[in-house]
Amino acid sequence: MAHDEVVERYSGLARAAMLGRVILDCGAEEFERGCFGTAGYDDATGLPEGALRASLGCGDPVAVAELRAGEGVLDLGSGGGIDVLLSARRVGPSGKVYGLDASLDMLELARANAAEAGATNVEFLHGTIEAVPLPDYAVDAVISNCVINLSDDKPAVLAETFRVLRPGGRFGVSDVVTDGPVDPVRRAAAERRVGCVAGALTIDAYRDLLRGAGFIGISIRPTADHGDGVHSAIIQAHKPAIGPGLEIRPMREADADQVLAIYQAGLDTGQASFETLAPSWEGFTASRPPNLRYVAVDTETGLVVGWIAASPVSARPAYAGVVEHSVYVHPGCQAHGIGRALLAAFIAGSEDAGIWTIQSGIFPENAASLSLHQALGFRVVGTRERIARHHGTWRDVLMLERRSTAVGR
Template sequence: MAHDEVVRRYSGLARAALTGETVVDCATDEFGEGHFGTAGYDDTSGLPGGALRASLGCGNPVAVAELRAGETVLDLGSGGGIDVLLSARRVGPYGKAYGLDASPDMIELARRNAAEAGAANVEFLHGTIEDIPLPGRTVDVIISNCVVNLSDDKAAVLSEAFRVLRPGGRLGISDVVTDGDTDPVRRAAAERRVGCEAGALSVPEYRDLLRATGFVGATIVLTADHGDGVHSAIVRAAKPAIGPGLEIRPMRDSDAEQVLAIYQLGLDTGQASFETTAPSWAGFTANRPANLRHVAVDTETGDVVAWVAASPVSSRPVYAGVVEHSIYVHPGCQAHGIGRSLLAAFIAASEEAGVWTIQSGIFPENAASLSLHQALGFRVVGTRERMGRHHGAWRDVLLIERRSAVAGA
């Protein structure tokens, strides 16, 4: 279903709700039996009747997101405002709850419900979930209730969610997904039956998209089964945490010049590698998969201040989950915890990609790198003596590795 059709459909439902009707956005029997609407909530006491009548979700994202007092939360596709009002209770008077919806009628309905509830810490925004009208890094938590599946550009939705979340921010949504090998025709019919006209992502597709966007710690838990491979699900993920003024995201081709410059600065110290000259960008990316390359950037200037990347150690299937990594921090940005945050995010991303062993080699003299890695679970497994000559001297190399307790367990 195209965007304009979605807006028209839900605007019509909002107008019906404004006149006092209870509305549904899928087959009536499916709505009641599939835990849609208010059936997914534990406690809706004290909420305006208008918010309850227009509840069209497939779960309880407010509970999923584990909201805390003082946080700022954004509901993507807020409809009549039920999740915004529940969120406002959770975050308290020093927190803020935003609702975003593309339907002007839904915004009118939600604002009316908020006024009736006396909620002073809420704000409803008119706009699309593919182009969120908020500055970057302003939200602690993003929730959504059975709305992302309605978008025909889900990559843009998750990219925007990542943009507006603060580092360490959380994504906790209810959505519709597909699972299994059901006949496509029957699956499409089931999606239409539950109101998912744009087509739901499969569980693997959802995981891959979250990872490609830069989210870590993704979990997808199936809840209600709507038949023919279609399920409601709880989707959780996080934006990597790092200190103020910084952000961790996937490496882009546009980062090439700065990444290679930091690489060369590290090589110039004589303690980073046997290499003396950074490769070309084509050489750098040739054996380093895109999903295992991340950067830390200055959010004010956009400058890259550190990078981490990895490459498979072998093409043999038995080594599919073993990679060798490198991490470089700009000399002017060291000793600020950047490397630790970046390496922690990389470890989480690598585990989600099925990596069970991360390994590398470190010169014994590079005490800072050894300390960083040991703090995050790497251990020295051996020493390769007189491994090679570097600037006219023989150098030993410490072999380090980290075994995942998650991937490959």
């Protein structure tokens, strides 16, 4: 469905709600069978009737976003404001909740509902979920209720979501997904029954888009079955956590010079690798999958202060879930927890990608790297004695592995 069609459809529903009409009449039993509406909420008591009438969601994202007092929250496609008002209760007067909608009619309805509820910690914004009118690192959580599937540019939606979240921020969404590819006839049948289906992604495609945007800790749990391979689902993920003034995000081509400079600085120490010269960017990217490359950046300057990336250990299918990795931190930024944060994010991201074993080769003299890896679950599995020359000297390499407790069991 085109953007203008979506806006007009939901504007019409908002106008109907403002006239006192019930858009959906869905009880608990009907909700379990795939009907949308307020029956999916744990506690909607005390909310304005206008917010309840305009509820078109397929779940309760507020319940899964783990909202806490004082936090900032963004609701993508906030409609009549039900999830904004529920979030406002959770975050309290010291928090702030933003509702974003492309429909001016929905915004009018939502503002009226907020005024009736006496909610003073909310703000409704006009705009699209593909271009969020908020600055970077503005909120602690992003929620949405059966809206993202309507977008015709979901990568942009998730990139914007990642951008406005603070490090460690959470993504808690109810949306519609499919088990696998759904032919047009079955998709149209599901659309006629419940709506909000035309742009639904498969579970695997949704997961891949979240990974591509930089999210980790991804969970997609189908709930109500709408038939024809279509489900409501609870979708959770988070932005990697790191210390103040820093962000972990996917590596970009624009980072090339800084990444390679940090690489070279590490090689120059003589304790990072047998290599003595960093490769070209083309050589670097050729052997490292794009969705397992992260950088840590200074949020004020945008400068890269560290990076981590993986390489497959073998092209043989049996080893598809085994990678080796490298992690490098700018020499002026070491001992600040950056390497640990990068490695923790990488571990979570690799498990989201189905990786069951991460390997690393470390010189025995590199005590800091050994300590870091062992603190995050790596163990020494052996020593490759005098495996190669480095600056004219034969050197040993300790082989470390981390076996996932979540993948490959």
